[in-house]
Amino acid sequence: GAVVSQHPSWVICKSGTSVKIECRSLDFQATTMFWYRQFPKQSLMLMATSNEGSKATYEQGVEKDKFLINHASLTLSTLTVTSAHPEDSSFYICSARDEGRTYSNQPQHFGDGTRLSIL
Amino acid sequence: GENVEQHPSTLSVQEGDSAVIKCTYSDSASNYFPWYKQELGKGPQLIIDIRSNVGEKKDQRIAVTLNKTAKHFSLHITETQPEDSAVYFCAARYNQAGTALIFGKGTTLSVSS
Numbered sequence: 001g002a003v004v005s006q007h008p009s010w011v012i013c014k015s016g017t018s019v020k021i022e023c024r025s026l027d028f029q030a031t032t033m034f035w036y037r038q039f040p041k042q043s044l045m046l047m048a049t050s051n052e053g054s055k056a057t058y059e060q061g062v063e064k065d066k067f068l069i070n071h072a073s074l075t076l077s078t079l080t081v082t083s084a085h086p087e088d089s090s091f092y093i094c095s096a097r098d099e100g101r102t103y104s105n106q107p108q109h110f111g112d113g114t115r116l117s118i119l
Numbered sequence: 120g121e122n123v124e125q126h127p128s129t130l131s132v133q134e135g136d137s138a139v140i141k142c143t144y145s146d147s148a149s150n151y152f153p154w155y156k157q158e159l160g161k162g163p164q165l166i167i168d169i170r171s172n173v174g175e176k177k178d179q180r181i182a183v184t185l186n187k188t189a190k191h192f193s194l195h196i197t198e199t200q201p202e203d204s205a206v207y208f209c210a211a212r213y214n215q216a217g218t219a220l221i222f223g224k225g226t227t228l229s230v231s232s
Contacts, residue, residue, distance in 0.1 A: 006162070034219045043208065043224045044163070049217060057217075093162050095220075107153065108212075108220050110162035 003027060004096050006111030014119055015086060021079045021114045023094030029074040030096035034108070035067075038091040047092075050077040084118045091115050121146040123211050125223025134232045138199050142209035142223050143191040149211040153220065154183060154194045157206045166207075167194070170214075199230045 003026040011019050023033055031052045036044040048069055049057040056069035066088075068080040077096075081088055093113040097106045122145040132138050144152075150171035155163035169176045169183045169192065176183050180199075185192040196203055206227050210220040 004162075032217045043222045046219050046221070049219055051217065106214070107165055107168060109165065110155070112162040113160075115160075 004094065004109045004111040006094050006114055008114060009112060010115045010117075012117045012119065013084065016083055017118075019081045019084055019116060021081075021092055021094070021116075023077045023079070023096070023111055025075045025096045025098075025109075028096075028098045028100050030077075031074060031099060032097055033071060033077040034095040035069065035077075035079050036093045036095065038093060038113070040091075044093060052077075081116065084116070086118045089116055089118045121149055121211055121213075121221040123209060123221050123223040125209050125226060127226060128224065129227045129229070131229045131231065132199050134199060134201060134230055136199055138194075138196045138203070138228055138230075140194045140207055140209070140226045140228075141191060142193070142211075143189075144211040145190070146211070146213065147187075147190065148213045151212045151214045152183070152185060152192045153210050154181075155208045155210065155222075157208060157225075163208060196228075199228075201230050201232050204228055204230045 005024045007022045033050040035047045037047050038044050047062045050069045050071040052071045058064045071077040091113050095108050095110045097108050125142045153168035156166045157163045167181050167183050180197045182195040206225045208225045209223040212220045
């Protein structure tokens with residue numbers, strides 16, 4: 001079945017470091033990918049929509065200079081958390097729509113997330 | 120924008136019982152409603168979805184019902200098993216290119232044997 005691969009699964013780093021997270025759709029192409037953030041015991045909050053070949057669209061309150069998104073190909077989107085601080089510690093999850101399906105039934109598949117811990 | 124409400128936040132059942140989770144959505148333009156299961160430390164896994172032109176869909180022990188007029192949809196799990204224990208999320212989306220899913224707050228289901 002459709003698979004979204006996310007890497008790394010776990011990162012621990014010092015405050016001030018920049019961290020890059022990769023999201024790949026393994027067996028389908030995705031013009032659009034999505035980045036979510038999830039705090040413990042809470043729901044998934046949409047951060048931004050990543051568009052292949054163009055700028056990402058950020059949700060209100062999400063700093064685009066803090067969370068850099070690059071969607072360089074139809075199967076790869078990256079999220080870079082720049083100059084990370086402890087308050088950026090969270091579970092980041094990417095998602096992609098299987099656009100190979102008919103337009104009215106495009107399931108959205110999720111990666112297994114990246115747990116980011118900033119010391 | 121879309122807002123999805125989900126109830127209950129926690130649900131405990133005995134093995135073999137049925138479990139029902141309910142969601143309401145605010146945007147009448149939404150036309151795609153999936154349900155996800157999330158296990159600890161993992162990403163959400165799609166378990167069933169329904170489009171707005173269908174009132175009910177079933178897949179073995181799992182079923183979803185949709186009432187467009189009332190703008191609510193429900194997940195039904197029958198003959199629950201301990202491995203059904205997880206957090207379940209409902210979501211809604213308008214099926215236009217580039218639109219993202221908006222999630223409910225989740226339901227923690229515990230199935231005891």
